[in-house]
Amino acid sequence: MNNYKDSFIEENLGLVHLCANRFRGRGIDYEDLYGAGCIGLLKAAKGFDEERGVKFSTYAVPVILGEIKRLFRDGGSIKVSRSTKELSMKVSRTRESFLLNKGREPTVSELANAVNCSEDAVVEALNVSLPPISLTETTDDTMGEMAIPVDAPDIEIADMLSLKQIMHELDSDDRKLIYLRYFNNKTQTETAKELDMTQVQVSRREKKLLYQMRCALLE
Numbered sequence: 001m002n003n004y005k006d007s008f009i010e011e012n013l014g015l016v017h018l019c020a021n022r023f024r025g026r027g028i029d030y031e032d033l034y035g036a037g038c039i040g041l042l043k044a045a046k047g048f049d050e051e052r053g054v055k056f057s058t059y060a061v062p063v064i065l066g067e068i069k070r071l072f073r074d075g076g077s078i079k080v081s082r083s084t085k086e087l088s089m090k091v092s093r094t095r096e097s098f099l100l101n102k103g104r105e106p107t108v109s110e111l112a113n114a115v116n117c118s119e120d121a122v123v124e125a126l127n128v129s130l131p132p133i134s135l136t137e138t139t140d141d142t143m144g145e146m147a148i149p150v151d152a153p154d155i156e157i158a159d160m161l162s163l164k165q166i167m168h169e170l171d172s173d174d175r176k177l178i179y180l181r182y183f184n185n186k187t188q189t190e191t192a193k194e195l196d197m198t199q200v201q202v203s204r205r206e207k208k209l210l211y212q213m214r215c216a217l218l219e
Contacts, residue, residue, distance in 0.1 A: 016040070018061075023072075040065070044060035173195065
């Protein structure tokens with residue numbers, strides 16, 4: 001039984017890579033992201049119930065993402081080398097001096113020449129000095145949520161798996177509303193007719209559902 005479970009987990013490690021790749025370059029080492037994702041995978045494997053009628057990947061992705069996002073909520077286990085920290089301090093002092101003398105922000109190239117290192121190293125040093133990104137930062141536009149821009153090509157796959165899980169948990173009427181609006185491209189008026197609702201009711205319900213779904217994706 002243990003051998004089967006170990007093999008099952010190994011076969012699904014790709015899900016961990018998919019999720020961890022979403023947060024590359026956000027202040028936490030990939031090894032830490034991957035480690036947290038593996039914990040999520042283990043929890044998912046332990047809690048998965050085949051009788052629920054969903055695929056393991058659909059169930060596991062939100063759990064894995066939850067463990068990874070916990071790193072950000074807890075401040076992460078950020079590992080920055082001593083040399084990078086020293087370079088960050090040097091770059092910061094050089095930037096401040098340049099700004100004071102020239103009256104403008106220096107370019108990355110100018111900073112690199114001033115501290116005698118590569119532009120990539122300067123960019124990394126500048127990032128070290130930036131505050132960590134909060135997944136729950138309150139803004140006027142996001143109602144307590146903050147989307148993290150990521151360029152990884154596999155984001156859509158992980159997002160779709162998470163979305164399917166959330167859709168599966170909606171009431172049948174709510175699920176139909178979302179399908180009509182965003183999968184069948186129906187207008188609110190057309191959707192209202194099919195659901196025996198008014199356009200205003202559809203609009204209000206849709207806004208509430210979208211907010212709930214966004215919150216669920218970030219949990």
